[in-house]
Amino acid sequence: MTDPNCIFCKIASGQIPSACVFQDETAFAFLDIGPLAEGHVLLIPKEHYQTLDQMPPDVAGRLLRRLPVLVKAAAEVAGAEGVNVLQNNGKAASQEVPHVHFHIIPRRAGDAFRFNWPASKYPPGRMEELAKAIREKL
Numbered sequence: 629m630t631d632p633n634c635i636f637c638k639i640a641s642g643q644i645p646s647a648c649v650f651q652d653e654t655a656f657a658f659l660d661i662g663p664l665a666e667g668h669v670l671l672i673p674k675e676h677y678q679t680l681d682q683m684p685p686d687v688a689g690r691l692l693r694r695l696p697v698l699v700k701a702a703a704e705v706a707g708a709e710g711v712n713v714l715q716n717n718g719k720a721a722s723q724e725v726p727h728v729h730f731h732i733i734p735r736r737a738g739d740a741f742r743f744n745w746p747a748s749k750y751p752p753g754r755m756e757e758l759a760k761a762i763r764e765k766l
């Protein structure tokens with residue numbers, strides 16, 4: 629299913645032009661129009677899913693099997709020393725476009741991209757409690 633109002637559905641179907649780098653039955657990959665680095669690629673499913681948790685596992689599998697080769701190609705073309713793969717789900721997680729997408733961002737030491745990574749610590753017992761709660765959801 630596609631969403632006629634969704635910009636990424638329109639890009640994947642060719643209604644809106646993009647700098648496409650790869651496509652198959654399931655996946656479409658193209659350059660981000662507002663790159664965090666040269667060669668910043670977006671990998672999306674051709675079908676419309678707002679967030680990753682809504683994707684059937686087999687579709688997610690068919691999409692994600694394209695990730696390694698795209699990471700390698702983008703990194704080589706950009707002359708990158710590393711790559712970040714980012715995937716935002718929901719507004720609280722900085723998702724602007726509500727169609728699942730994986731950012732492939734080539735990185736170089738000392739480049740302008742900064743993470744805010746406010747690592748914290750668990751109080752005693754909390755880690756085990758959370759792991760158990762998550763296991764029980766699977």
Ligand code: 5GP
Nearest residue numbers: 635646659660661662663716722723724725
């Ligand atoms: P998000 O914040 O949802 O994870 O990222 C959305 C990304 O989509 C942004 O990096 C933005 O630059 C990119 N984007 C939004 N609209 C377009 C578009 O029309 N064409 C392309 N190529 N990228 C887009």
Ligand code: ZN
Nearest residue numbers: 634637676727
């Ligand atoms: Zn869509």
